[in-house]
Amino acid sequence: MKKVLIRADSGRHIGSGHIMRCLTIAKLLKKLGAEVTFCCRNHIGHQSDVLRAFPLVMLPEPEEYTQEHGEYPHSHWLGCTEEKDAEQTIRELTRAGIKPDWVIVDHFSLGAIWEQKLTSETHARALVIDGLRDRPHECQLLIDPTLNKRSATPGEGQVLFGPWHIPLREEFTEINPKRRTELNKVFVCFGGVDKDDITGQVCDVLTKPSFRNKLEKVDVVVGSSYPHIERLSALCQQYSGYLNLEVQSTRISKLMADADLAIGAGGGISWERCAAALPALCWTIADNQTVPNEQLASLNAIIHLGKVSENLTHELESKMALLFAQPEMLSAMSASAKKVMLGWDKKNTWMTQILN
Numbered sequence: 192m193k194k195v196l197i198r199a200d201s202g203r204h205i206g207s208g209h210i211m212r213c214l215t216i217a218k219l220l221k222k223l224g225a226e227v228t229f230c231c232r233n234h235i236g237h238q239s240d241v242l243r244a245f246p247l248v249m250l251p252e253p254e255e256y257t258q259e260h261g262e263y264p265h266s267h268w269l270g271c272t273e274e275k276d277a278e279q280t281i282r283e284l285t286r287a288g289i290k291p292d293w294v295i296v297d298h299f300s301l302g303a304i305w306e307q308k309l310t311s312e313t314h315a316r317a318l319v320i321d322g323l324r325d326r327p328h329e330c331q332l333l334i335d336p337t338l339n340k341r342s343a344t345p346g347e348g349q350v351l352f353g354p355w356h357i358p359l360r361e362e363f364t365e366i367n368p369k370r371r372t373e374l375n376k377v378f379v380c381f382g383g384v385d386k387d388d389i390t391g392q393v394c395d396v397l398t399k400p401s402f403r404n405k406l407e408k409v410d411v412v413v414g415s416s417y418p419h420i421e422r423l424s425a426l427c428q429q430y431s432g433y434l435n436l437e438v439q440s441t442r443i444s445k446l447m448a449d450a451d452l453a454i455g456a457g458g459g460i461s462w463e464r465c466a467a468a469l470p471a472l473c474w475t476i477a478d479n480q481t482v483p484n485e486q487l488a489s490l491n492a493i494i495h496l497g498k499v500s501e502n503l504t505h506e507l508e509s510k511m512a513l514l515f516a517q518p519e520m521l522s523a524m525s526a527s528a529k530k531v532m533l534g535w536d537k538k539n540t541w542m543t544q545i546l547n
Contacts, residue, residue, distance in 0.1 A: 194227075199296075206384045264478075307329045327346055332349050336354045337483050338487075364536050376450045403430070456477075
């Protein structure tokens with residue numbers, strides 16, 4: 192039985208996207224016969240509770256977050272240097288008697304320094320998931336889950352391009368993507384954490400009478416670490432039957448399949464929306480979402496509203512008015528989104544490759 196270690200983090204400053212896509216990968220690897228262990232750092236607002244089906248090695252809570260910990264744009268996310276993180280990881284693996292055959296790294300703060308130290312000490316091979324490509328790597332396989340095909344650099348090994356190489360949650364294999372023709376139901380999700388509460392701002396707009404008179408319902412999804420849950424719960428209670436709140440939902444695919452429009456951000460959920468042929472109004476809430484959002488907008492799979500600003504209310508109202516007036520735009524976006532992820536469930540063969 193092959194042993195796989197997954198190094199990924201979540202937290203109020205990171206979000207939950209890395210953990211959630213790695214959880215999907217872990218479930219599929221386990222089904223293929225692998226023994227999977229997660230290694231995460233104890234950041235504030237982490238969502239490691241979603242990993243309860245797998246062994247978990249937890250690294251200590253950081254003492255401080257500073258860019259002096261490294262030279263990468265996201266080095267400050269880690270809470271320590273790459274070298275220290277690698278040393279702590281190796282120490283905890285040794286203590287637990289874990290000897291991985293593969294290490295999967297999904298972390299914008301880790302690069303070649305960490306990968307070299309881990310592989311040299313454990314004799315494991317490394318697989319890196321990285322859509323930014325803003326730092327050197329030392330790995331055997333790199334997955335770039337964007338639509339931006341770039342040349343491999345020294346140390347990256349075999350490079351796989353495209354979002355279809357990251358498996359979606361199994362529930363998405365069961366949906367039948369449909370083309371949308373009118374705007375009645377809305378799906379709102381800005382990730383699992385959404386520390387700036389864009390979710391709440393959007394819901395405030397959608398509860399205006401002008402929208403309640405036109406929309407049938409709005410499904411709102413947040414994660415277990417969403418810090419504004421009391422206010423949002425009260426709002427959804429006030430508009431019960433119209434605003435439907437789900438925390439750490441296990442039926443994202445069904446909610447997307449039922450919706451006519453998504454309102455949210457970029458990240459891994461973008462590809463789930465495409466698999467569901469769901470049009471979207473999309474803001475960029477993290478720098479790493481800019482390029483994928485612009486690419487999807489160029490393909491007419493989403494309407495990209497740029498970075499969130501004080502004009503959010505006006506932007507949302509004007510775009511919603513446009514879609515109400517021109518439902519054919521929904522139909523065109525729906526067809527374009529579907530094309531992006533067509534056949535995704537047959538393209539992520541790398542998992543079988545690393546286990547052979």
